[in-house]
Amino acid sequence: MTLNLSEQELIRTKKKEQLEALGIHPYPAATFATNTSAKDILTKYPTDPTRYQQVVLAGRLMSRRIMGSAAFVELQDASGRIQLYIHRDTLCPDQDKTFYNTVFKKLIDMGDIVGVHGHVFRTKMGTISIHVSQLILLTKALKPLPVVKEVVEQGTVKTYDAFTDPEQRYRQRYVDLIVNPHVREIFVKRAQLIRSIRQYLGVQGYLEVETPILQPIYGGAAARPFKTHHNALNTPLYLRIANELYLKRLIVGGYEGVYEFAKDFRNEGMSRFHNPEFTMLEAYVAYKDYLWMMDQVEILLEKVALDLHSTTEVCVGQHTINFQRPWKRFTLFEVIQHFTGIDVRGMDEAALRDVAHKLGTTVAASAGKGKIIDELFGSHCEPKLIQPTFITDYPIEMSPLAKRHRADPSLAERFEVICNGKEICNAFSELNDPLDQRQRFEEQLELGKRGDEEAMALDEDFLRALRYGMPPTVGVGIGIDRLSMIMTNAASIQEVIFFPQMRPEKQV
RNA sequence: GAUUCCGUAGCUCAGUUGGCAGAGCAUCUCCCUUUUAAGGAGAGGGUCCUGGGUUCGAGCCCCAGCGGGGUCACCA
Structure with a gap:
């Protein structure tokens, strides 16, 4: 069946087929054992830079910046995001550069789930990153994610193109959870x-x-x-x-x-x-x-x-x-008196109705004493109790x-x-x-x-x-x-x- | 349920008085040296929520509906 796929979805479906043709399974079955997480690296590496020489972790690719034979991508796992540095000759040490040039650069997209092996280092810019020696596709994503970008400017985080439409966020909560860490x-x-x-x-x-x-x-x-x-x-x-x-x-x-x-x-x-x-x-x-x-x-x-x-x-x-x-503790009568100035204790239904009318509170004709008192509390007291x-x-x-x-x-x-x-x-x-x-x-x-x-x-x-x-x-x-x-x-x-x-x- | 606002590309949103459907990001092609909202050059991508109506002509005006948000009502 052909649904109304967008251009981008058709392209991704085609990429999935190309990966299969190269012998790469887009949905492999085997356990992928990680040994750390993004947050773990980011918090512990600065005080112990000799650790993390052999890390394995998995997550979703959330951004890509490709420059010729080198690339920076962000990997998001359950704990947060970490930058990956991917260099052609590290990923493909032999003559054959197909995996970098074709698989990584052309067939893997933002939103795909991958596993990586590598070692942690700091870039020239000072960003803690993983120098990737091996990259394994774990799941091909056939729909593109909304692209949300964040940049820190003078200490405050500015967000661009945030995914905010409530209907889409609630109907597709999984997307909301992927792109909105908060x-x-x-x-x-x-x-x-x-x-x-x-x-x-x-x-x-x-x-x-x-x-x-x-x-x-x-x-x-x-x-x-x-x-x-x-x-x-x-x-x-x-x-x-x-x-x-x-x-x-x-x-x-x-x-x-x-x-x-x-x-x-x-x-x-x-x-x-x-x-x-x-x-x-x-x-x-x-x-x-x-x-x-x-x-x-x-x-x-x-x-x-x-x-x-x-x-x-x-x-x-x-x-x-x-x-x-x-x-603070008040009785119901005390708090009504506190906010309205009226002591309704002992009043009968008619008197209570009169008070409600004076205070502009509408009360259903069927309401009894208790219900009227509740209405008085609900409209004159409750909203003020912070x-x-x-x-x-x-x-x-x-x-x-x-x-x-x-x-x-x-x-x-x-x-x-x-x-x-x-x-x-x-x-x-x-x-x-x-x-x-x-x-x-x-x-x-x-x-x-x-x-x-x-x-x-x-x-x-x-x-x-x-x-x-x-x-x-x-x-x-x-x-x-x-x-x-x-x-x-x-x-x-x-x-x-x-x-x-x-x-x-x-x-x- | 009442009222009000909204619905345009994958995402965020412009769209003037009713006059060729647009931008940024994303996507595709090409270039690229440790970049960070990367950059440069080019290209593709649309049921303008749906259905009627007015009009020479509707994304825009009118009517009806669908979906969502806010407020109120009901209600914890």
């Missing part, structure tokens, strides 16, 4: 972040677990689900919107600390803060409460910042965010899985962490009274009947588990994508997810 770095940071959290929880002795993604009843959060169907069981199944109810079942089962880095799925709008599938850390610890968990979250996120940046301060857009403990801040003690109606506040039954023992104007963490003392929990579920069913599409379903098996007794427990959820955005200074969730959801590309 993008590779974001995902390295994300992996470090997860490792840092996992290490902390592991040291505490908690058990990392896996729970069902396909669930017969979706629960643990307020959201619309993705629905699917199991053929053999002939039953509907839902992709989980949260794993909360399963982790609590494990606490009932006797584990005293469990956690899961969970992919959750929510069938809702997309924005630079929302992807239909996203990663959430949930952790549950028995015999502890939400006050204890606040300290834990502070310690944990301070550690994450230190592990990633060696400082508690992180630059995010215009702001410098400092994760150093202790963080430094990590605890907000505690939410209205009970908004928290159907949380334990009633020990001092005020209209509130839940719940806190969120707001950072850079967005929620990154949600936690509460877990409701373990099975009768109260049943009643809360039933209130949710009522909301569902009134048309709230996000009201929670009643999970009889979960209630049965609670009737066997769940110890007092605290649970926490941390949005890993949003935390990654903060920790990597990313403006969009698409920058911290390798393959963000997009409309399917139309086929040609």
